[in-house]
Amino acid sequence: xxxxxxxxxxxxxxxxxxxxxxxITFLLTRALPGDPAVFFAGLMAxxxxxxxxxxxxxxxHSLPVQFLYYLRDLLQGDLGNSLSTGRPVMTELMARLPASxxxxxxxxxxxxxxxIPLGVLAATRPGSWIDHLCRLLVTAGVSLPTFFTGLFxxxxxxxxLGWAPSxxxxxxxxxxxxxxxxxxxxxxxxxxxxxxxxxxxxxxMILPAVTLGLFALAPIARxxxxxxxxxxxxxxxxxxxxxxxxxxxxxxxxxxxNAALPVLTTLGMVFSFLLGANVLVEKVFSWPGIGSYAIGxxxxxxxxxxxxxxxxxxxLFVVVNLMIDVMLTLIDPRxxxxx
Amino acid sequence: MKRRDLLKTGSAALGGAALLPxxxxxxxxxxxxxxxxxxxxxxxxNSLDLHRTGTNRPxxxxxxxxxxxxxxxxxxxxxxxxxSYDSTVIEPEIAExxxxxxxxxxxxxxxxxxxxxxxxxxxxAGDVKWxxxxxxxxxxxxxxxxxxxxxxxxxxxxAVDEMTFRVDLPxxxxxxxxxxxxxxxxxxxxxxxxxxxxxADPWATDYLHENPAGSGPFKIARWDAGQQFVYERNDDWQLxxxxxxKRVIVREVPSAATRRxxxxxxxxxxxxxxxxxxAKELAESGKAKVEGAPVDNCLHVLGLNVNYAxxxxxxxxxxxxxxxxxxxxxxxGAYGRGKPMWGGTEMTPSxxxxxxxxxxxxxxxxxxxxxxxxxxxxxxxxxLSYNLGLADWMEPTALLIQExxxxxxxxxxxxxIPGAQWRxxxxxxxxxxxxxxxxxxxxNYPDYYFFWAYIEGxxxxxxxxxxxxxxxxxxxxxxxxxDDPAYAPNITRMMEIAFEDVPRIPxxxxxxxxxxxxxxxxxxxxxxxxxALSNMSKA
Numbered sequence: 001x002x003x004x005x006x007x008x009x010x011x012x013x014x015x016x017x018x019x020x021x022x023x024i025t026f027l028l029t030r031a032l033p034g035d036p037a038v039f040f041a042g043l044m045a046x047x048x049x050x051x052x053x054x055x056x057x058x059x060x061h062s063l064p065v066q067f068l069y070y071l072r073d074l075l076q077g078d079l080g081n082s083l084s085t086g087r088p089v090m091t092e093l094m095a096r097l098p099a100s101x102x103x104x105x106x107x108x109x110x111x112x113x114x115x116i117p118l119g120v121l122a123a124t125r126p127g128s129w130i131d132h133l134c135r136l137l138v139t140a141g142v143s144l145p146t147f148f149t150g151l152f153x154x155x156x157x158x159x160x161l162g163w164a165p166s167x168x169x170x171x172x173x174x175x176x177x178x179x180x181x182x183x184x185x186x187x188x189x190x191x192x193x194x195x196x197x198x199x200x201x202x203x204x205m206i207l208p209a210v211t212l213g214l215f216a217l218a219p220i221a222r223x224x225x226x227x228x229x230x231x232x233x234x235x236x237x238x239x240x241x242x243x244x245x246x247x248x249x250x251x252x253x254x255x256x257x258n259a260a261l262p263v264l265t266t267l268g269m270v271f272s273f274l275l276g277a278n279v280l281v282e283k284v285f286s287w288p289g290i291g292s293y294a295i296g297x298x299x300x301x302x303x304x305x306x307x308x309x310x311x312x313x314x315x316l317f318v319v320v321n322l323m324i325d326v327m328l329t330l331i332d333p334r335x336x337x338x339x
Numbered sequence: 340m341k342r343r344d345l346l347k348t349g350s351a352a353l354g355g356a357a358l359l360p361x362x363x364x365x366x367x368x369x370x371x372x373x374x375x376x377x378x379x380x381x382x383x384x385n386s387l388d389l390h391r392t393g394t395n396r397p398x399x400x401x402x403x404x405x406x407x408x409x410x411x412x413x414x415x416x417x418x419x420x421x422x423s424y425d426s427t428v429i430e431p432e433i434a435e436x437x438x439x440x441x442x443x444x445x446x447x448x449x450x451x452x453x454x455x456x457x458x459x460x461x462x463x464a465g466d467v468k469w470x471x472x473x474x475x476x477x478x479x480x481x482x483x484x485x486x487x488x489x490x491x492x493x494x495x496x497x498a499v500d501e502m503t504f505r506v507d508l509p510x511x512x513x514x515x516x517x518x519x520x521x522x523x524x525x526x527x528x529x530x531x532x533x534x535x536x537x538x539a540d541p542w543a544t545d546y547l548h549e550n551p552a553g554s555g556p557f558k559i560a561r562w563d564a565g566q567q568f569v570y571e572r573n574d575d576w577q578l579x580x581x582x583x584x585k586r587v588i589v590r591e592v593p594s595a596a597t598r599r600x601x602x603x604x605x606x607x608x609x610x611x612x613x614x615x616x617x618a619k620e621l622a623e624s625g626k627a628k629v630e631g632a633p634v635d636n637c638l639h640v641l642g643l644n645v646n647y648a649x650x651x652x653x654x655x656x657x658x659x660x661x662x663x664x665x666x667x668x669x670x671x672g673a674y675g676r677g678k679p680m681w682g683g684t685e686m687t688p689s690x691x692x693x694x695x696x697x698x699x700x701x702x703x704x705x706x707x708x709x710x711x712x713x714x715x716x717x718x719x720x721x722x723l724s725y726n727l728g729l730a731d732w733m734e735p736t737a738l739l740i741q742e743x744x745x746x747x748x749x750x751x752x753x754x755x756i757p758g759a760q761w762r763x764x765x766x767x768x769x770x771x772x773x774x775x776x777x778x779x780x781x782x783n784y785p786d787y788y789f790f791w792a793y794i795e796g797x798x799x800x801x802x803x804x805x806x807x808x809x810x811x812x813x814x815x816x817x818x819x820x821x822d823d824p825a826y827a828p829n830i831t832r833m834m835e836i837a838f839e840d841v842p843r844i845p846x847x848x849x850x851x852x853x854x855x856x857x858x859x860x861x862x863x864x865x866x867x868x869x870x871a872l873s874n875m876s877k878a
Contacts, residue, residue, distance in 0.1 A: 038763050049478045053392055083393045085385045085564055086548045096565070151596055159600045166606040167597050169566055173377070173588050286592040288565045296383065299728075299758055 007326050014318045021314040022074070026067055028310075029303045070307075079311070080304030084297065089308035092293065097312065098183025099170055100282075100289035104274045106205050107212030108267070115217050116263070119224025120256065123232060134221055141217040150211045150284035157207060165203050169286040175200045208285040212278055216270050223266040227259035234258070261328055268324040272317045373877045374585040376859070378609040378870065379598045383565055383591045388547040389522060390474055390481045399522050400589075400869040404570060406525035406553040407578055409434040409448050409467065409504070410516065414863050414874065422874070423632040423864045426783035429516060432578050433462055433526055433554070434504075443511035450502045453577040456528040456554045464498035469529035471496045471506075473542045481523045487782065488518025489818070512818035514782055521781050522867050528552035556582050556873045566591060570872065583861075583876035602627055602854055608877060609862075610854045611870045614731045615674040618852040631852035632864035633678045636788050637779025638694050639732065640843040641740065642765075646803045647772035649719055653840055658709035660699040660844045664743045669847050672736035677847030686838055691830040693785035694848050697838055706747045718748025724771040728758025733775045736846065765801045776801050776843070781866050785830050786816040792843060793833075804842035809833060 037054035054060055058069070073080060079089035114137075122134035157164040165172055170185055175197050178188040186205070189198035231237065232255050240250045279291030290309065297305035382397035389402035413428030431437075435451035454462035472493040474481040485491065489512045497505040508515055518524070527547065535546035546552075551559055556579070560571040570587040590607070592598045599617050601607045603626045613621070613629065622629040643650040643659065650656060665681040683696035710716060723741060725733035741751045751773065756764055765771050778799040780787045790813050791797050795805035816829040837843070851864050861874040 035763055038767060049480075049482060052478045056392060084395065086391060086393065087564065092564070151594075154597065154600060159604060162604070166601055166604065168590055168592065168601070168606075173567060173590060283593045284597060286566075286590070286594070286597060288563075292593065293565065 003329055006329060010322060010325050010329075014322055018315065018318060021311060022071075023067075025307045025310040025314075026070060029301075029306045030063060030066075035301070079308040082297065082305040082308075083302045084300045084305070089304050092305070093290065093308055093312050094183070096288055096290045096293050099287060100275055100278070100291065102184040102186065103205060103208055103281075103287060103289065104212065104271065104278065106209035107274060107278075108216060108271055110209055110213035111216040111220055111270075112267070114213070115220035116224050119221045119263075120228055120251070122221070123225045123228030124251065126229065131225075134225065138218040138221050141214045144214065145280070146211055146215050146278070147280040147284055149214055150208065150281055153207045153211060154284065164207050165200070167207065167285045168204075169288055170204055171197070171200055172204070208281050208287060211281050211284075212274055216274055219266055219270050220263070224259065224263050227262045228255060231255040231259040257331070261332060264324055264327060264331075268320050272313075272320055275313070275316065373858075374583065376584050376587045376609055376872075376875065376877055377607045378587060378589045378611060379592045379601055379607045380589060380611050380870075381591075381593060381595060381598060382612075383593075384562075384568065385564070386548050387551045387559060387562065388544060389525065390477045390542075391544050391548055392477070392479055397869075399867060401551065401559065401568070402522045402525055403865075403867065403869045403871050404557045404873070405551045405555045405559060406527070407433050407454065407462075407555050408520055408524055408526065410437070410520045412517075412520050412866075417632055421630050421632045421864060422862065423635075424866060426517070426635060426866070429520060433467070437516075444509075445505055445507045446516060447499070448504045448506075450504060451578065452502070454554055455575060455577070456531070456552070457558055457573055457575075458528065458531065459575075460528070460530065462526060462528075462554055463501050464504040465501075466529045467504045467526050468493075468496045468498045469532070470527045471524055473527070474523055477542060477544070484521060484523045484781070485518070487787075488512065488515040490515070490518070510818060511820075513820050514784070514787065514818065517782050522869070526554065528554070554578075557587070560586070579873060582873045584872060587872055589870075602856075605856065608856050608859050609870075612868070613852045613854045615672075615676040615850075615852065616731070618676055618850075618854060619674040621854045627854040628857050628859070629852055629854045630862050630864070631676065631850040633848045634779050634851050634864075634868065635783045635866050636693070636781075636785075637777065637849060638680060638843075638845045639673075639677070639736075639775070639777050639847055639849055640845050642771070642774050642776045642802045642843050643841070644769065644772045644774070644802050645805070645842055646769070647721075649713065649715055650721075650772060650802075652713050654709045654713035655715060656841045656844075657699075658706045658713065658715075658747065659744070659749070660697070660841050661702045661706035661709065662743050662747045662749075663699075663844060663846070664701055664739050665846065666701070667739050668736050671739060672732045673847055673849060676850040676852060678850075680845035680847050683838075686835065688831055688834045688838070691785065691827050691834075693788065693830070693834070694845065695834070697841070697845055699841070699844070701743075703746055710747055710749075716748075718750065720750045720752070721772050722754045723751040724754040724756055724765070724774040726758055726761040726765070726775070727755050728761060729775075729777065730755075732849075736775060766798050769801050769803050771801065774801060777849070779866075783866065784821075785833065786813055786819075789813050789833050789837070790817055793837065802842035804840070806836060806840065809836050812836075 037050050037059055058066065077090065079093070081087065082089050082092055085092060118134045118137070122131040125131060154167050158167060171177060178185060178192055178194055178197050181188050181191055185201035186198055189201055237250060237255055240254050275290070278289065279295055281287065282289040282292045294306065294309040297309060380397065384395070384398040384401060386394040386398045387401050388394060389399055409432060410429050411432045413425040413430050414422055415425040417423055431451065433450055433454045434448035437446055437448045439446055450462060450464060450467070452461070456462060471490070475485050475491055475493060482491065489508045489510065490506065495507045497507065499505050506515065531552040532543040532547060536543040549562070556573055556576045557570040558573050559568060561569040567588060567590045569589070572582055572585045574581070592601065595614055595617065598610050599621070602610045602621070618629045618631070621627045641663065643656050645651050665679065669675060669677050669679060680694055680696050682700040683698040686698050688695060710718065723737055725737045737753055741753060744751050765774055765776065776799070778792055780791060789809065791799040793804050793809050794800060794813055795803070795810065812829050812833050816826060819826050851868050853862055855862060858878040860876050860878060863871055863874050865871055
């Protein structure tokens, strides 16, 4: 019960930041340089056509009035229309978010699969060759910019070897996307049992996912190593060793379970960061994700789209952190006791 | 729509190959067959309706291919074998014939009975009127472009009868007819559009944004915003030779390096708007065919804003024109893909060819002497602004200019302006002392260029240049027919003034390059810089 009420309280706490984000994004987008009316009136437009466009876009109202309109629409689930694409922002985000999520999750998963065992091994044998390997990979992953890794992988695996499919986004143009259920092409393809499309979608995803994964390797491996080191030097581990428990049991049950807390927190951070920051990977692999959408919207001073993007990211951030907190509460026996 | 339906027609040509599991085995374009073209572009289209507020430039491509106009420009083959549009030839399209009234103040078009919309209905004068009314009423860019041909008011467009359409002009103008061949005055199926119009949206902008309703040689089969769009041939098109291509897949690939790799690997057939560096290297490597023609009536220039000292001084402007490293700029900024616009020998041009080289060339001694004469022997400080959105040529050019100006004692600080702010800063507020600019006029007349770029208050006059004689000349010449005896002397005089005052120093005339597989034929270089598909084929 205690845990449940604690989780409920944590969810309530998430509401004020969301409102704050709404206000700040509204103000920030208005403070962007560049005049959307001028931009959308086109190159050859004169003053009167610009004024006409401005009125059409509703930019001739005062700021508070614009904000009230915005709140009203938001409550109805309406994020407004993107000026540059002429479509509802909600529809666009819903189409692009799964693309980014699928790629990011794949990258994160790959990265975890390598980084966590590596970090654990490095921590159990500090100073050994595996520790150095860990350090090398981590340094390389952080210091190679993602667009470079992406282009390099394309050059080797697509251009030279021809193993990878053409970097043309989520699916080659020979395939039609599976009917949308989750928006994740791989999962949707499995749901309708279309293995051909599943393969095609998976193959498209490998290179960009590896690119992202390399980048995410560093924080996860470092955090795992540090957390494991401190856990292994903890009194309870010494006590366990003194009691003659098996080394595997000490490592995974006593040390790793405690080290999992900071690692999980880091994962949450890395995930949110990857989701927004993979715009370069999206550009290189023509991935129709949310990052390139946001950049396009920023360049065009497309208020509704930028606001929608920031709001969506903020909500995701809040949700991910909430989930991590809930998971921590469930994993960590101390959390329940302390409150 | 089932997977593979998209390519069925293409694969049927291979003789029942659709039955084979070729999808994974063959590269896309080989599987696609010779009547399917796979194109990559770097930009993303944001609408299928050119008239809509906010439609971006790359989207004009759709209007070019899916709609017909009353008339169109012809094509010609240049000396190097490149095909280019011909601004001097106007051919019938929807209009099978037209005639001017005696005073040339109205043009009457006879609509061709062969002009049919995709739904099979006849194109009528009513459709033309509705479409033109739409262009001038929705405002923004379409209105401005229509105004260049003296068309601003729906009352000017008259549907005389079902098959006869008339445009009334306030005064005779040589620009009116050519202006009907640019992408803007497209003809929409008004019956279909009106079915989807609402009180709040009488011009059906919401509908036409995603559903074109035209009569052109291609239809849009599919549009996945931000990813791709697919053209499908309109097999019933009779207003010209039926295009050889049945299906064209245009894929949006933002990274230039990826686009190049795709073409070199042979996975795509055609790469539109190639950066000059890639165009040069692709052509030299022999991995692709590069075709392009100089863009008519377009110049890459260094603008000197006369509202900012010391550029109000003609001698300073001339000094800078003598200081620029033209050859290096053409080599490093455009990789040789440009026509030199320096080193002319006459201060008074003997021909009315435009653009033609200005009478300046790199001559640092002369530049220093002119600066000294102007009272700036020790040089001065200024800023040189450029558009980050066009950094591929502007950045190297700006660096070279900065270095060259240093040699005559002028210190220029570089000022990078993001693409979204460029128009406001350079063209609307006109507040950049020294800047790079690339205006090109759609209508290929020198006076049209001077009208936009050398008249006070006009949009592309980013130098704030003002000269009463120039204004008078442009005003008198803009609507004048080219065979008028006063035309040539007026044009020559305009160029002479431009040579003498140099508020805009031309660097070169750019090329519009496209790279393609050797088997792709019939690419035409157009003034609107979009890919027009009707002449193209794949062997």
